[in-house]
Amino acid sequence: EAGVTQFPSHSVIEKGQTVTLRCDPISGHDNLYWYRRVMGKEIKFLLHFVKESKQDESGMPNNRFLAERTGGTYSTLKVQPAELEDSGVYFCASSRLNTEAFFGQGTRLTVV
Amino acid sequence: GEDVEQSLFLSVREGDSSVINCTYTDSSSTYLYWYKQEPGAGLQLLTYIFSNMDMKQDQRLTVLLNKKDKHLSLRIADTQTGDSAIYFCAESSTGGSYIPTFGRGTSLIVHP
Numbered sequence: 001e002a003g004v005t006q007f008p009s010h011s012v013i014e015k016g017q018t019v020t021l022r023c024d025p026i027s028g029h030d031n032l033y034w035y036r037r038v039m040g041k042e043i044k045f046l047l048h049f050v051k052e053s054k055q056d057e058s059g060m061p062n063n064r065f066l067a068e069r070t071g072g073t074y075s076t077l078k079v080q081p082a083e084l085e086d087s088g089v090y091f092c093a094s095s096r097l098n099t100e101a102f103f104g105q106g107t108r109l110t111v112v
Numbered sequence: 113g114e115d116v117e118q119s120l121f122l123s124v125r126e127g128d129s130s131v132i133n134c135t136y137t138d139s140s141s142t143y144l145y146w147y148k149q150e151p152g153a154g155l156q157l158l159t160y161i162f163s164n165m166d167m168k169q170d171q172r173l174t175v176l177l178n179k180k181d182k183h184l185s186l187r188i189a190d191t192q193t194g195d196s197a198i199y200f201c202a203e204s205s206t207g208g209s210y211i212p213t214f215g216r217g218t219s220l221i222v223h224p
Binding site: 040 | 160
């Protein structure tokens with residue numbers, strides 16, 4: 001069984017540009033989560049999908065971040081326009097209902 | 113203050129035991145977790161403990177929970193260089209969502 005896959009693994013963009021991160025959850029996992037870790041800080045929850053619906057998006061920093069999960073399969077997280085403080089590692093995780101969440105390897109985003 | 117706190121660095125000699133400590137604030141925490149992140153890899157769930165347990169042992173890993181003091185520890189016996197990684201403490205007070213809240217992570221450095 002394939003694990004949670006995130007793409008790209010690294011991204012370096014200039015301030016003001018747009019970046020789209022992708023997460024492919026484990027097949028059959030209805031729950032999909034996005035987290036972010038800014039350098040040296042804790043891993044912070046961003047949002048939670050159940051299938052294609054946003055269950056909880058209380059952790060989204062601001063309206064420059066847009067997450068989608070059309071069809072309830074893979075998810076994208078778009079940052080537009082990117083700012084320097086958006087740099088960090090973005091983790092995606094998926095789970096079945098009420099079970100352990102499996103994490104992807106993360107996307108390291110650097111905004112310069 | 114932060115919901116989950118842990119020290120940032122721990123350095124041990126190969127073969128010694130490592131003890132990574134964590135404190136949390138949510139008294140309704142149901143699950144306490146330890147995740148490991150090796151360089152360039154995703155988050156791997158190492159072990160978890162239910163809040164009604166005091167201790168859990170799994171091979172070289174021992175988790176101790178002091179619910180009264182809201183203190184969690186991870187002991188790694190016979191620490192090896194391959195144990196060098198960042199260890200994240202996390203808790204979830206479920207409500208059915210199982211979304212963990214993470215600490216900043218403790219960088220474990222194992223030297224010969």
